[in-house]
Amino acid sequence: MTIHYPNGTRSSYCAQNLPKIQANTFSNRGMRLEEALNESNQYYLTHQLAVVHKKPTPIQIVHVEYPKRSAAKIKEAYFTQASTTDYNGVYQGYYLDFEAKETKNKTSFPLKNFHEHQIRHFENCLAQSGICFAILWFATLQRCFLLDAHDLIMAWRNQAAGRKSIPLKTIEKNGIELTLGIAPRIPYLAGVDKLIRKETHDG
Amino acid sequence: MTIHYPNGTRSSYCAQNLPKIQANTFSNRGMRLEEALNESNQYYLTHQLAVVHKKPTPIQIVHVEYPKRSAAKIKEAYFTQASTTDYNGVYQGYYLDFEAKETKNKTSFPLKNFHEHQIRHFENCLAQSGICFAILWFATLQRCFLLDAHDLIMAWRNQAAGRKSIPLKTIEKNGIELTLGIAPRIPYLAGVDKLIRKETHDG
Numbered sequence: 488m489t490i491h492y493p494n495g496t497r498s499s500y501c502a503q504n505l506p507k508i509q510a511n512t513f514s515n516r517g518m519r520l521e522e523a524l525n526e527s528n529q530y531y532l533t534h535q536l537a538v539v540h541k542k543p544t545p546i547q548i549v550h551v552e553y554p555k556r557s558a559a560k561i562k563e564a565y566f567t568q569a570s571t572t573d574y575n576g577v578y579q580g581y582y583l584d585f586e587a588k589e590t591k592n593k594t595s596f597p598l599k600n601f602h603e604h605q606i607r608h609f610e611n612c613l614a615q616s617g618i619c620f621a622i623l624w625f626a627t628l629q630r631c632f633l634l635d636a637h638d639l640i641m642a643w644r645n646q647a648a649g650r651k652s653i654p655l656k657t658i659e660k661n662g663i664e665l666t667l668g669i670a671p672r673i674p675y676l677a678g679v680d681k682l683i684r685k686e687t688h689d690g
Numbered sequence: 691m692t693i694h695y696p697n698g699t700r701s702s703y704c705a706q707n708l709p710k711i712q713a714n715t716f717s718n719r720g721m722r723l724e725e726a727l728n729e730s731n732q733y734y735l736t737h738q739l740a741v742v743h744k745k746p747t748p749i750q751i752v753h754v755e756y757p758k759r760s761a762a763k764i765k766e767a768y769f770t771q772a773s774t775t776d777y778n779g780v781y782q783g784y785y786l787d788f789e790a791k792e793t794k795n796k797t798s799f800p801l802k803n804f805h806e807h808q809i810r811h812f813e814n815c816l817a818q819s820g821i822c823f824a825i826l827w828f829a830t831l832q833r834c835f836l837l838d839a840h841d842l843i844m845a846w847r848n849q850a851a852g853r854k855s856i857p858l859k860t861i862e863k864n865g866i867e868l869t870l871g872i873a874p875r876i877p878y879l880a881g882v883d884k885l886i887r888k889e890t891h892d893g
Contacts, residue, residue: 532814535814535817537818538811538814538815538817538818538820540773540774542745542746543745543746543747543748543749543772544746544749545746546746546747546749546764546767558768558769559768559769560766560767560768561749561764561766561767561768561769562765562766563763563764563765564749564763564764564767565761565762565763565764566761566762566764569746570743571743575778575779576778576785577785577787577815577818577819577820578818579818579819580784580785580818580819580820581783581785582779582780582783582784582785584780608741611735611738611741612741612780614738615738615740615741615780615781615782615783616780616782616783617741617780617783
């Protein structure tokens, strides 16, 4: 892979994807979940419906070279753990925060896809009245759900006592299924609308 | 500089600061504006007052090595331009979005510190009812202001016709001066409260 600096959005976008080397495909077009979400975010941005971005992958830089007449070159760096989820932004005055994960499983979503720091971040954001959720992609089933972070946190915090995964049946019951489209490919704002209505009713 | 992977928050935090090699000091303690803000964000997070994080510096990765029994090592990467501002998060249901900049000037804040993509991002976030602002640090004067993004955008968009900087007098009049403290070092939420009250009155 030899992409040279400087270049456009496309390449920095590739760079952000690199750390997660996944063979999983997203739909028959061989696109990945993250790409589909980035395209959806771009659609929402362009149509002034929401401003949501994926955060850059956090990198710890150890050594940088500054060649004459060309861009600074990072010669040594490592991937570091994020302290937040991957996506956040604003939608009609609401703070949105989410994580997107996929599984090949057919009957449940493994909780090992989520990490303590993400769960804690969700808890912190919910305490500030943020709208928090996970986008769960069942790659084999080709089904996509939006799950309220409250449900995810409960399942995650109960792992020790109970299941290590969330049954598909539970997700079907408590989550919001998203029908994939062309543009946006993952119309998650439709799910967010339902989530907001639910939160407002619960509150 | 030889920090080795894996390591804690502190180092990834250093990594995030590295790209901007600035000799500017923040107060007599030789700390920088960004560090002061990160500490303030940490304070707000710990005290459950707000969840605000600096976004990682976007990097375009070209070459990664995967040594046996040790962490993946990035061997070639470049800094890329962000498409957003540096800080965002949630505070009492409000989406916060801001950029922090400093100047050694004593009478005005140069607009060259801000870039088209940041201004456009502010406009997009304001259209979604986000709370957007700049934190302006006059390093020589040791004075810190929170300036509503509306004011910044107006000054920035009028550059061609008018001034290339915002006079301190204008910032004193339209901005909110922040009195620096120990914890949080930059108590910007006090300014945000005023901004929210203003927005609510204006709306």
